[in-house]
Amino acid sequence: MPPKGNQFKSNSIKEENKSGAPFMFPKTKKAEPKLPSFDLQDGRLIKITGLFFLIICLYFLIAFTSYLFTWQDDQSYVLESNGGWSNFWKTPQELADSGVTNPVVQNWLGKLGALLSHQFIYEWFGVASFIFVAVFLVIGYRLLFKVKLFSISKTLGYAFFSILFLSVAIGFFHGWMTDSPHYLEGEFGFWTNRLLDVQIGAAGTAGLLIFAALTFLIIVYNIDFKLPERKPKAVAAETDAVSPDDGSASEPKFAQNYPVNMVLSPEEGPAPTVPPVTKLTQNYPIKTASPENEDVDGTDQYEFNIPKKRPAETANAPKVVPLAEVFKPVVLTPEPVLEIEDEVQEEEFKPEPVFTVAKTEFETTSNKLVEEFGLYDPELDLSSYKKPTLELLENYGPNKIQINNEELEANKDKIVETLNHYNIEIDKIKATVGPTVTLYEIIPAPGVRISKIKNLEDDIALSLAALGIRIIAPMPGKGTIGIEVPNQHPEMVSMRSIMATEKFQNIIQNNTMDLPIALGKTISNEVYIADLAKMPHLLVAGATGQGKSVGINAILVSLLYSKHPSQLKFVLVDPKKVELTLFRKIERHFLAKLPDEADAIITDTKKVINTLNSLCIEMDQRYDLLKDAQVRNLKEYNLKFVNRKLVPTDGHRFLPFIVLIVDEFADLMMTAGKEVETPIARLAQLARAVGIHLVIATQRPSVNIITGTIKANFPARLAFRVLSKIDSRTILDAGGADQLIGRGDMLLSTGNDLIRLQCPFVDTPEVEKVSDFIGNQRGYPSAFLLPEFVGEGGESSQKEFDPGDRDPLFEEAAKLIVMHQQGSTSLIQRKLKLGYNRAGRIIDQLEAAGVVGPFEGSKAREVLLPDDYALEQFLSSINSK
Ligand SMILES: Nc1ncnc2c1ncn2[C@@H]1O[C@H](COP(=O)(O)OP(=O)(O)OP(=O)(O)O)[C@@H](O)[C@H]1O
Numbered sequence: 001m002p003p004k005g006n007q008f009k010s011n012s013i014k015e016e017n018k019s020g021a022p023f024m025f026p027k028t029k030k031a032e033p034k035l036p037s038f039d040l041q042d043g044r045l046i047k048i049t050g051l052f053f054l055i056i057c058l059y060f061l062i063a064f065t066s067y068l069f070t071w072q073d074d075q076s077y078v079l080e081s082n083g084g085w086s087n088f089w090k091t092p093q094e095l096a097d098s099g100v101t102n103p104v105v106q107n108w109l110g111k112l113g114a115l116l117s118h119q120f121i122y123e124w125f126g127v128a129s130f131i132f133v134a135v136f137l138v139i140g141y142r143l144l145f146k147v148k149l150f151s152i153s154k155t156l157g158y159a160f161f162s163i164l165f166l167s168v169a170i171g172f173f174h175g176w177m178t179d180s181p182h183y184l185e186g187e188f189g190f191w192t193n194r195l196l197d198v199q200i201g202a203a204g205t206a207g208l209l210i211f212a213a214l215t216f217l218i219i220v221y222n223i224d225f226k227l228p229e230r231k232p233k234a235v236a237a238e239t240d241a242v243s244p245d246d247g248s249a250s251e252p253k254f255a256q257n258y259p260v261n262m263v264l265s266p267e268e269g270p271a272p273t274v275p276p277v278t279k280l281t282q283n284y285p286i287k288t289a290s291p292e293n294e295d296v297d298g299t300d301q302y303e304f305n306i307p308k309k310r311p312a313e314t315a316n317a318p319k320v321v322p323l324a325e326v327f328k329p330v331v332l333t334p335e336p337v338l339e340i341e342d343e344v345q346e347e348e349f350k351p352e353p354v355f356t357v358a359k360t361e362f363e364t365t366s367n368k369l370v371e372e373f374g375l376y377d378p379e380l381d382l383s384s385y386k387k388p389t390l391e392l393l394e395n396y397g398p399n400k401i402q403i404n405n406e407e408l409e410a411n412k413d414k415i416v417e418t419l420n421h422y423n424i425e426i427d428k429i430k431a432t433v434g435p436t437v438t439l440y441e442i443i444p445a446p447g448v449r450i451s452k453i454k455n456l457e458d459d460i461a462l463s464l465a466a467l468g469i470r471i472i473a474p475m476p477g478k479g480t481i482g483i484e485v486p487n488q489h490p491e492m493v494s495m496r497s498i499m500a501t502e503k504f505q506n507i508i509q510n511n512t513m514d515l516p517i518a519l520g521k522t523i524s525n526e527v528y529i530a531d532l533a534k535m536p537h538l539l540v541a542g543a544t545g546q547g548k549s550v551g552i553n554a555i556l557v558s559l560l561y562s563k564h565p566s567q568l569k570f571v572l573v574d575p576k577k578v579e580l581t582l583f584r585k586i587e588r589h590f591l592a593k594l595p596d597e598a599d600a601i602i603t604d605t606k607k608v609i610n611t612l613n614s615l616c617i618e619m620d621q622r623y624d625l626l627k628d629a630q631v632r633n634l635k636e637y638n639l640k641f642v643n644r645k646l647v648p649t650d651g652h653r654f655l656p657f658i659v660l661i662v663d664e665f666a667d668l669m670m671t672a673g674k675e676v677e678t679p680i681a682r683l684a685q686l687a688r689a690v691g692i693h694l695v696i697a698t699q700r701p702s703v704n705i706i707t708g709t710i711k712a713n714f715p716a717r718l719a720f721r722v723l724s725k726i727d728s729r730t731i732l733d734a735g736g737a738d739q740l741i742g743r744g745d746m747l748l749s750t751g752n753d754l755i756r757l758q759c760p761f762v763d764t765p766e767v768e769k770v771s772d773f774i775g776n777q778r779g780y781p782s783a784f785l786l787p788e789f790v791g792e793g794g795e796s797s798q799k800e801f802d803p804g805d806r807d808p809l810f811e812e813a814a815k816l817i818v819m820h821q822q823g824s825t826s827l828i829q830r831k832l833k834l835g836y837n838r839a840g841r842i843i844d845q846l847e848a849a850g851v852v853g854p855f856e857g858s859k860a861r862e863v864l865l866p867d868d869y870a871l872e873q874f875l876s877s878i879n880s881k
Pocket residue numbers: 492493542543544545546547548549550551699743744745758759760761762
C-alpha cells in the first residue's frame with residue numbers, strides 16, 4: 001500500500017487539474033495564511049456538538065418531566081386547534097383571541113418546553129419519548145468526553161425500536177380504558193392501535209406485539225452469535241437476562257471468560273452429548289474432578305447437569321459434576337484461550353448446550369487463506385518440472401546374480417579344509433551370494449572358540465587365495481560366523497537397476513524418506529536405501545580409485561531422481577575442480593551459491609570458507625524462523641508454512657533441504673585447517689534440525705583430517721577401500737575397510753551396524769544426461785542464494801564511495817529505500833526489476849554513500865536517511881561534488 005502522504009499528494013494534484021488550474025505542487029499553496037477551519041476532523045467542532053447534545057438532553061429531560069405535571073395546565077396553549085406552534089410568537093392578547101384559556105405557560109421550561117413536550121409526548125410517542133433523552137445523553141457524552149457509554153449505532157437502533165414498540169404497547173393496554181389519545185402512549189401509539197384493531201383485531205395486535213418483543217430480544221441477545229434457528233421458546237426464557245433498554249444488551253449479562261480449555265456457546269446448535277450448565281456463579285474457581293467436589297454447595301460452585309433423564313426430571317434433582325467430567329467428550333487443542341458462557345434460565349427451560357472449541361484468531365486466518373488459495377505449493381513456481389527418467393541411465397549387465405556352483409563348492413571345501421587343518425570342526429555351512437562377495441556362514445561345532453576362528457583370518461585368506469576376505473565373528477544377531485569371499489566375477493550394480501526397484505519407487509512416490517540415497521546392494525542382494533536426513537551427515541572415505549566419486553555421484557543422482565528443485569538445494573564443493581563440474585547445468589534448479597558468486601560449484605578454498613560460514617548464517621536464520629514458528633524441525637516448519645500458518649510477510653519462507661557435498665575434504669583441511677573445520681563442525685553439530693546435511697568425502701582418512709570434533713558429529717560413515725587398517729579404524733572405528741576389494745565395494749557404519757554394500761555404478765555420461773535433462777528445463781532465475789558472508793578483507797568490506805562511478809539506477813534505488821525505510825537488496829531487485837548482482841552492487845554503493853547501514857544478516861539494513869527531504873539534500877550534495 002502506498003504511504004498516505006503520497007495519496008494526499010496525488011489527490012490534491014487531481015483536484016487542481018479537475019478545476020482547470022495549472023499544475024502546482026501542493027507545497028506552493030502553503031504561502032496563504034488561513035483562518036482556523038472547522039472541518040469534521042477538527043476536535044473542537046466535535047466537542048461543541050457533544051456539548052449541544054448534552055444540553056438538549058438536559059432540556060428535554062426537564063421539559064418532559066415538567067410536562068407530566070403541567071400538561072393539563074398547558075393543554076389549551078399547545079393544542080393544534082388553538083394555534084399550536086404558531087402560539088410561540090403570539091402575545092397574551094393574541095393567545096386569548098385564538099381561544100387559549102391559560103396563556104401563561106406552566107411548563108418549567110416555558111413555551112418552548114411546553115410545545116416540545118406536547119409535540120413529542122402527546123402528539124408523537126407518549127412517555128416512550130423519554131428514550132430520546134437517553135439517546136442524546138449517549139451521543140453527547142461520547143462526543144464531549146470521548147467516553148463510550150454504549151455503541152451509538154446500537155443505541156439508535158434499539159431506541160428507534162423501543163420508542164415505537166413502547167408507544168404501541170402502552171397504547172394497546174391503555175386503549176382498553178380510554179377512547180382518546182393520552183400522553184402515556186401519544187397519538188402515534190393510540191392511532192396505530194386503532195388501525196391495527198380494525199385490520200387484525202385485538203388478538204392480532206397482541207400477537208404482533210409479542211412477536212415484535214421476542215424478535216427484538218432474539219436480535220439483541222444474539223447480536224454477537226449467529227443463531228438463525230433459535231427457538232422462540234428459548235428466547236422467552238431469556239427475558240430476565242436481557243433488558244431492552246440496556247445499551248450493552250449485545251452481551252449477555254452473565255457472560256464471563258474463564259481460562260478453561262474450551263468455549264461453551266449455547267447459541268451454536270445442539271450437542272446432545274453435553275449436559276446443560278444450570279448455574280454459574282461469578283468469580284469462583286472451577287473445581288476439578290475430585291470426589292469431594294460432588295456435594296459442595298451450589299452457590300459456591302459451577303454446577304453442571306448430566307442429562308441422564310429428561311430435563312423435567314433432572315430439574316428436580318440436579319447432579320453436581322466436576323467440570324472435567326462434563327467436558328470429557330471434547331478433544332482439546334493445546335492451550336487455546338477459551339471461555340464459558342452461560343445465561344440465567346428459568347427452571348423449566350433447558351436449552352441444549354453446545355460445545356465449540358475456540359480457534360485462535362491465527363488459526364482461523366490460516367484456514368481462511370487455505371480455503372481461498374489452497375495449501376501453499378512450493379512446486380508451483382516450477383510446476384512444469386519433470387523428474388529425470390530411468391531411460392537416462394544405463395543398464396549394465398544382466399542384473400541377476402550368476403551363481404557359479406563350482407566356485408561355491410570350491411570355496412566351501414577350502415574353508416572347511418582350512419578350518420579342519422586348525423582343528424576347528426564345523427556343523428553346518430551356508431552360502432549367500434551377493435553382487436561382489438559371497439557370504440559363507442559357518443556354525444561351528446560346540447566348544448569351538450570364536451576368537452580362534454577370528455585369529456585364522458589371514459590363514460583362511462591365504463588358503464582361499466583371495467583378496468578381500470572378511471571374517472565376521474560372530475555375525476551380529478545370528479549366532480554364526482561369517483566369511484565373506486569375493487566372487488571371481490563380481491557383478492556390477494547399475495544405478496538404473498536400483499532406481500527401477502519397487503522399493504526405491506515406493507519411497508519416492510510415498511515420500512517415506514526425506515532424502516533417499518541409493519547405496520546399492522547388500523551382501524544378500526537386497527537393495528539398500530538410506531535416508532540422508534536421518535543419518536544426518538555422511539563421512540565418505542576411500543583411497544583413490546576405489547569408487548568414491550562414483551559413490552558421490554550415486555548419492556547426487558538418487559536425490560535428483562527423488563526431489564523437486566523447490567525441495568532440495570546442493571552446495572557443491574569440489575577442490576579437485578573436475579569431479580562435480582557435470583552438475584553445473586542444474587545450477588538454476590538445484591544448486592545454491594553465495595550472492596555475488598559467478599559459479600555455483602566452489603573450487604577455491606577461500607570461497608569454500610565463505611560458503612561454509614554463509615551456511616552457518618543460513619542455519620542460524622533457519623533456527624530463528626523455527627523458533628518464531630514454535631516448531632522443532634524443518635519438516636514441522638514447512639508443514640506449517642504449507643498450511644499457511646506462517647506467512648511470508650513475517651519473514652517466513654519455504655525451506656528447502658540443503659545438502660553440502662565436499663568432494664575432497666583433505667585438501668581443504670590442509671589449506672585452511674581450522675577455518676574449515678570450525679564451520680563444518682558447527683554445521684554437523686547443529687544443522688540437522690534445520691534441514692542442512694553434509695556429505696564429506698576424503699581420500700585420506702588420517703586423524704589430522706578427520707579430527708575428533710568432525711568424527712564425533714558424523715555417526716554415519718561410508719568407507720570404500722582404504723590402504724591400511726589404521727585408516728579403516730580412523731574412518732569406521734573398526735578394521736575391514738582395508739580388506740575391501742575396491743570398485744564400489746564399501747562398508748557403511750551407521751553407529752552400531754557395519755554393513756557391506758556394493759555401491760551402484762553411475763558413469764559420467766549418465767550423470768551428464770541427467771543434468772542435461774534437468775538443466776534443459778525451465779529453472780529459477782538464479783541459483784538459490786545463500787546469505788551474504790563478509791569475511792575479513794572480503795570485497796564488501798571496501799566501502800569507498802565514488803559518486804562518478806555510481807550505478808545509473810543509484811538515485812532511484814535510494815528513493816525507493818528511503819520511501820520504504822527498508823534497506824533490502826530484494827526490494828531493489830523487485831521494484832526496479834534487476835538481477836541480484838546489480839541490486840547487490842547498488843546496495844553496496846548505497847552503504848558506501850551512507851544511505852543504508854551495514855549488512856545485518858537476516859534483517860534488512862538500517863536506512864540512515866529519514867525522509868525524502870533528507871535524501872534530496874543528500875543527492876544534491878553528492879551531485880554538486
Ligand atoms: N560402484 C562401482 N561399480 C563398478 N565399478 C566401479 C564402481 N565405482 C567405481 N568403479 C570403478 O572404479 C573406478 C574409479 O572410481 P572413482 O573415480 O569413483 O574413484 P575415486 O575413489 O573417486 O578416485 P579418486 O579419489 O582418484 O577420484 C571407476 O572408473 C570405475 O571403473
